Amino acid sequence: MTTPSPLQRVALGLLVVFASATWPPDPSPSWARYDLLADPVGWALVLWGVLALARVEPRFAAARTAAVVAGLVSVPLWLPQLRHLLDASGEWAASLPQLAFCLLLARQVARAAQEHDERRVARRFALLVTGLTVLALLPVVVLGGGVEGLGPVTALLVLLVDVALVWSLFAVHRRPWLGGEGEAGASGRTTTAARPREEGDGRRTG
Structure with a gap:
């Protein structure tokens, strides 16, 4: 069985963090729901x-530090007895380590892609950086400015950016410069660049 690549592990972890499966369905009190897809996991x-x-x-390295902080913050917040005590502004503040990690990760992938002349990947992750920055700032407008009408727009944008980030990480996880095995690594073959023909390679030259 092949060990998942670094970005596969990150993408799977973020999928658990972003998704939610609460239980029990009809708790008493109403806030006493546990997320079976526990964020600390x-x-x-x-x-x-x-x-x-x-x-x-x-x-x-900076993304690694942000992941540690976000993981530590997620432990008490998994408990509904503590989570329900937060108001909207508290929930936003508690989400900042998660946003910081995603932002740092996307920015560094974009920069690494530029250095390896992967322009399409660089553009995709640069767009994700923009989306994540907007997500960090929108709650300030909604909560601080009292613009309640932007609430549904913010929720939709969160969903779109989360899905795009996870999909994009899975799409590039095989890149060797991101710790992957290459495009054909999963099948046991390695991807090699085309080489010019050399004399003595078994082909006759005219």
Whole structure:
């Protein structure tokens, strides 16, 4: 069985963090719901991946630190007895470590892609950086400015950016410069660049 690549682990972990499966369905009191897709488990997967990623490319050290902070914050917040005490502004503040990690990760992937002349990947993750920055600032407008009408727009944008980030990480996880095995690594073959023909390679030359 092939070990997941660093970005596969990160993407799987973020999927657990972003998704939700609450139980019981009809609790008493109403806030006493536990998320079966526990965020601390998701952050453990993320940290497993980002530790390996930082060993391949030291530029991801800041993202590693942000993942540790986000994971620690997620532990008490998994308990409904504590989570329900937060108001809207408190929930936003508690989400900042998660946003910081996603922002740092996307920015460093974009920069690494530029250095490896992967322009499409660089543009995709640069767009994600913009989306994540907007997500960090929108609650300030909604909560601080009292613009309640932006609430549904913010929720939709959160969903779109979360899905795009996870999909994008899965899409690039095989890149060798991100700790992957190459495009054909999963099948046991390695991807090699085309080489010019050399004399003595078995082909006759005219």
